[in-house]
Amino acid sequence: MSYTAVHANPQGPGDARPTALQIVQDSNMQNQLKGKVAVVTGVSSGLGVETVRALAATGATLYLTARDLSKARTALGDIFQPETMELVQMDQASLSSVRWAAEFILSKTTKVNILIGNAGIMAVPDLQLTEDGYEVQFATNHLAHFLLFNLLKSALLAGSSPEFHSRVVLVSSSGHRVHGINEPDNYQFQKGGYHPLVAYGQSKTANIYMASEIERRYGGQGLHGLSLHPGIIATGLGRYLSEEQIQALLSDETVGRVAKSTEQGAATTLWAAVGREWEGKGGKYLADCALAEDKEYDGHVGRTIVSYTYWPEGEERLWRDSLEMVIVILEELNIPYKINSFGFEDVKKPPFISINPNGRVPAIQDPNTPNPTNPNHPFTLWESGAIIQYLIDLYDPTHILSYPPSTPEKHLLNQYLQFQMSGQGPYYGQCGWFSVLSPQKLPVAITRYQAEVHRILSVLNTILEGRTWLVGEKCTYADLAFLPWNCQLEMLIPKDSEDEGGILDPYPWVKAWHERMEGRESWKRAMVLREKLTREQGLGRNGMPEGVSDIGEYEEFIRRKEEEGGERIDEEEGVLGCVGVRSMSGYQKSQGKQGEKDGEEEERWDEQTGVLGCVGFRSIGENQEKEARQEDGKEKEEERWDEDTGVLGCIGVGNLGGYREKQQGQGERREQEQEDRWDEDTGVLGCSKIGH
Known part of the structure; x- marks a missing residue:
């Protein structure tokens, strides 16, 4: 059904333009979505309330998010039906809260058919960052919905059917025309230039881009994305507007005509969510229950687009950057995270060494878990296996990558x-x-x-x-x-x-x-x-x-570096940046110190094994002392450094005498000792199933 004619000559709130409930009726969707599941964000006022009212008529089960559940319950009034609706606490400015909400929803259902991103804020006067470090409008209007979608994605895909493809509907705004997407290094206005409406415009452009990218990535799997401008509506969204701005809007006759009631403002949302016109389709920006048109903007009509409304490269870039803001366990579980990248030369120094005293990567810090040893710092883990187990235990409650403990x-x-x-x-x-x-x-x-x-x-x-x-x-x-x-x-x-x-x-x-x-x-x-x-x-x-x-190419690379006179291995921190490995010059210096007295021996390269300062490995001085004892005929056949392998008294590893006996043929070994002895190819003693 077309609504073009009734939008051609608007007469203000309550005119002939459709309401959200009328869209459901016109689409013959009353009680047609029983057994389906819809998730709606921001239901404590305005458009959210009217969206719920209309969706209730479809018979769908509804999960409704709000920061303040008491306020939401009051706002919904008799619309709220406990048998088919459940309120879920979710603060859009907190990614951990979004994660919790998604986990709660997934604990109740394995399938979602409709996700409506309705929650939002507008024109925050001053630059504010969330607890996660993101500009508050960008975080609330975009990142929260981006994370929620990714956490519910598997359920949305599972809910799609040939009769009703799953849909993601994001409430954007004509305000996206004010500003597009910043460069990646300025999403949070790090470089300055913050303006309330510029930041709002960025977040609303992000809504459009997210919906378009969902269509590009998942449309072929029966999961579609749509974005929309709801219209000019008197809601709490404009609470940050100045009195001067509000008066300017109220005194404008054109604004008065195109403005909508709240019931009418939710109509395009429902048209996108349940309208039969959009079955199996997406990737479009809508307004006034129609596809937004590419025409000259007259200052008030919301059905227009600008040059960057559709921008595939920008959409893909924002998606990729949003993933970084919100690798494999983290990605699989859709846990939001932020990477702090350290150069190889930095992991042995502060501040990283205070995070991981082992001076290696990886390490994680989780502000959501109390630190029992240092309450003023985030909980920290730095052993990879422990990190995996921690992430699974805390962030995989539905066992996406695991199985229940009792199994x-x-x-x-x-x-x-x-x-x-x-x-x-x-x-x-x-x-x-x-x-x-x-x-x-x-x-x-x-x-x-x-x-x-x-x-x-x-x-x-x-x-x-x-x-x-x-x-x-x-x-x-x-x-x-x-x-x-x-x-x-x-x-x-x-x-x-x-x-x-x-x-x-x-x-x-x-x-x-x-x-x-x-x-x-x-x-x-x-x-x-x-x-x-x-x-x-x-x-x-x-x-x-x-x-x-x-x-082979790596060895050739090292050889070329040596021929060019460069360091094969970084002198302080490692082989071409590999932590803890000394340089060729460092090795040569240690070789040159062989004539120094034992008291000056420091941790350095062993001339036979090339191992630096490992516990139980000989120094050059120890090697010289042993050679002197050999010349004097005083060397004893006991467990000590093997001159060929450089291994001292390790459990299950033979001693010098046993090794010599075998290598030099000094006597026959007893038959009963055949099982437990040095393997001549691998040098491993009595380890079962180790090949020659």
């Missing part, structure tokens, strides 16, 4: 996470160190750790045979924990030839599993963010120097 699956998840932390992480890391980063190549170590990488891949391939995921029929945090390191395989294992396939080719079940995870939207978003951060530090998208994609 056997929960214990399997814990097993695989422990395997990743104790197996994949350490072995892959050591493989990278000895294969590429170590200034002295030790074949036994390189062989050992590359073999360990293949062993872990083999174990995973066996587990995954015939399965899609590690546990059950869904992707969990246990699966995702393995993904980042597996993405670095090209930097760990060299190819024998150019014709050789990928590292994962011999492990087809792992390869398919890996590709499934890389295809997830959360991983793609995390990688976009990762690339941005690595490029800020002068690195390529893979976190390595630009142009380096595998271990």
